[in-house]
Amino acid sequence: MxxxxxxxxxxxxxxxxxxxxxxxxxxxxxxxxxxxxxxxxxxxxxxxxxxxxxxxxxxxxxxxxxxxxxxxxxxxxxxxxxxxxxxxxxxxxxxxxxxxxxxxxxxxxxxxxxxxxxxxxxxxxxxxxxxxxxxxxxxxxxxxxxxxxxxxxxxxxxxxxxGQTPWPQFHRACELVRNGRIGKLRHVEIGLPGDPSGPDAPPMPIPAGLNYDAWLGTTPEAYYTEMRVHPQDSFEARPGWLRMEQFGAGMITGWGAHHIDIAHWGMDMEHSGPVEIWGSAEFPKSGLWNVHGPFETHARYANGVTMTVSGALPNGVKFIGSKGWIFVTRSGPVTPSDPAGPQVDPLQASDPKILTSVIGPDEVQLYKAPEQHRNWLDAIRTGVPVSASAEVGHRGCSTCLLHWIAMKTGRRLKWDPVAERFIGDDAANAMLSRPQRAKYAV
CATH class of the missing domain: 3.40.50.720 (NAD(P)-binding Rossmann-like Domain)
Structure with missing residues (x-):
């Protein structure tokens, strides 16, 4: 209605x-x-x-x-x-x-x-x-x-x-990597923030005016408590669902969708994915919030490039090549809990000369798009490409979820990025989907 x-x-x-x-x-x-x-x-x-x-x-x-x-x-x-x-x-x-x-x-x-x-x-x-x-x-x-x-x-x-707005340094970093300014790319390090666990939360009456069943959507029925959904007294506070595996995988997708996408852009792997994934993570043993805590996961790609993703690494993406490295992140404080503290340089390199290198007309020119919403409107109106298509977004997200599945299984997994199936692992393949409630199923 x-x-x-x-x-x-x-x-x-x-x-x-x-x-x-x-x-x-x-x-x-x-x-x-x-x-x-x-x-x-x-x-x-x-x-x-x-x-x-x-x-x-x-x-x-x-x-x-x-x-x-x-x-x-x-x-x-x-x-x-x-x-x-x-x-x-x-x-x-x-x-x-x-x-x-x-x-x-x-x-x-x-x-x-x-x-x-x-x-x-x-x-x-x-x-x-x-x-x-x-x-x-x-x-x-x-x-x-x-x-x-x-x-x-x-x-x-x-x-x-x-987008060129608000963080053009990501485009610059990826273009430098794609044009060999750090030599042959060998390894990528990705640092993500973390999420805390939480206390138990007892059932509460569903607030008047909230269609909680529709909010749950395809996911299983679960009792209502405010910590599971969103604050009733604030639009700005982070909602509890971000820390619930019923509704997402935690920071591995929350921030990982950004940084792994950038890694794929620099690696020229936007339409593919790794061939092997492994790692481990700590998960809360009590309380309502149950997404991963401290973790370290790894991946290997068909071209030999490896990747490490960890909450212990600096927030950002570090490309490491045979002749040097480039680190890129959003501008902001070195310590997120201290906004007034020292600011991190959003684009760094093993040699500052790497960052002033000019990309020639015959080299790889990555698509320069404006801010994402502007780019979207331009694509609708004039047919220009979007900078992050459905396929690119899916490949970035699917790679995040592969790292999550590695956390959950605790074993090395072989992945076929063409078929999008694990090789010889039925248990892992069972984690590629979840049951959906019939009235909300796609």
Whole structure:
């Protein structure tokens, strides 16, 4: 059912809101999931652009839905210079993607909803901006990438480290590596932050206005407690589902989807994956939150390059070659718990001259894309490539999940990146998918 739809909603917002962009040139957008990431990132970044019009929002939590409508209304009120209340609200995403006047959708939901919603959206003819990681399981990710290809729709994965804004150093690092500035690439080190375990959390009454069954989606039924879902008094605080294996794999996909994607970009492995994975991790023995703690995993690729991923390494990606190394990260404090402390240099090398090297016209020129949402809108409007396609996003996420499966099994695993199956390991292959509740199954 629709929730909070404004009476007399104007199908076309006055042109003065969008400058010189005629209504026929604007991409009309519906935002699915208007919590933390939707509010502070996806809706905000999309609404910066006058050739995009957010016409609707959707959430299974009625409080967040109403706040999302207000967020968009307020932005357009500022642009108009007068009150605006035209943003429609939906509590069922299926009604939003069925709307004929919506061209594209933002999917900013918890991880377990990413692939199913993206599949439904592209099958309904919508272009999609999909938050990372691409999927909860490798099987879902493959289904998502295949559905996008079959549909012909545009899908951009929210892998914003690829854009020239806000972190151009990742493009620069990968281009230098691809052009041999550190010699033959031999090894990649990836450092990720960690997540704490938590206490036990007793069952609580489901808040009025939260469709908890729909929030669980394809995953198994589980009693409601606020620590499992999202805070009821904050849109900004990190939600508990990020620390629950029912809904994601923890930081190996949460941050790993960013850094492993960058590693693959520099390695020229964006459409493949490793051939062998192994490692170990500590998992909480009690409490509600159960994603991995301290860990170290390893991978080997068909070209001989190896990879180490660990929470003990500096947050970022280090490419190590036969003639030197390059380290790249986001700018920020050396110690995340001390924002006022010393800042880390976001692009470093064994020899500073590596970083000033000029890439020649006959060398590898990696795609230079603007900020991810801008790139997505350009792809919809003009057909330029997206910087992080469904296939690229799936390969990055699937590699993260391979590392997670290695953590869970504790043994060396052989992987066929073409067939996307483990070799001679039925138990590991059983972890490529999870049972889905029938009424939410793709």
């Amino acid at each position: 629709k929730a909070g739809a404004a009476a007399g909603f104007p199908m076309i917002v006055p042109a003065s809101v969008f400058g010189q962009n005629a209504p026929s040139n604007r991409v009309t957008v519906g935002a699915i999931g208007v919590g933390r990431i939707g509010r502070i990132h996806d809706i905000k970044e999309t609404m910066r652009h006058e050739d995009a019009q957010v016409v609707a929002v959707c959430d299974v939590d009625i409080r967040r839905l109403g706040a999302g409508q207000q967020l968009v209304d307020d932005r357009y009120s500022e642009k108009l210079g007068k009150a605006y209340s035209g943003t429609r609200g939906y509590s069922d995403y299926r009604e939003l993607i069925a709307a004929k006047d919506i061209d594209a959708v933002l999917i900013s939901t918890p991880d377990h909803q990413h692939a199913p919603l993206a599949i439904h959206a592209v099958r309904a003819g919508k272009d999609v901006y999909l938050q990372k990681p691409a999927s909860l399981t490798i099987a879902e990710g493959r289904a998502m990438a295949d559905a996008v290809k079959a549909s012909g729709r545009v899908l951009q994965i929210g892998s914003q480290q690829r």
